[in-house]
Amino acid sequence: MKLHIGPPPHNPNFSPEKDDWRKFKEPGAILMQVLALPIGLILAGFVAYTWLKLAPTQPSLNSLNLLLLFILLIPIHEFIHLLVHPKAGWTKSSIAGVWPSRLLFYAHFIDPLPRNRLLAILIAPLIVLSMLPFLVCISLSVDSSTLFLFSVLNAVCACGDVFACLLILFQVPSRSQICNQGYWSYWKPDSSMAT
Secondary structure, three states, X not given: OEEEEOOOOOOOOOOOOOOOOEEOOOOOHHHHHHHHHHHHHHHHHHHHHHHXXXXXXXXXXXXXXXXXXXXXXXXXXXXXXXXXXXXXXOOOOEEEEEEHHHOEEEEEEXXXXXXXXXXXXXXXXXXXXXXXXXXXXHHHOOOOHHHHHHHHHHHHHOHHHHHHHHHHHHHOOOOEEEEEEOOEEEEEEOXXXXX
């Protein structure tokens, strides 16, 4: 795994124009965040509603707590993405980065991945950090205001991941490979997969 500051790096060994890769239809980083935010707000509302209806919790909102949870959440969220990378992120192809000018944190894999593996990478933090705490609290009848806030806040933060999943589901056939060149994504049918 490598650490990187700036936009996702280019892979010098990947030439999409030479190997019949097709470019995604996707917005730039800032527009993506604007378009994804409503998804995050809807997700957060759903997660909060579900917690309040089914789990024993008495949330207390405190701006300092929210800030501290947010600062803690970002590296944990990105680390979970990395854990779903090949070899749990311990390869030179896995990159943890921050893009300050776009206010983005990311876990990036520079080599091609099967479409469904990428979907799993994208959705893993939502499952682990938003759904799992809820299931634990409801199963054990535990009242945790902190887990409630962490879960809801992560749902907002997962908006870009869910937006990316929707782009992939609507544009890329299931038996395909996906690869990024910097920020931009490309796909092609995977000839090694049985039809």
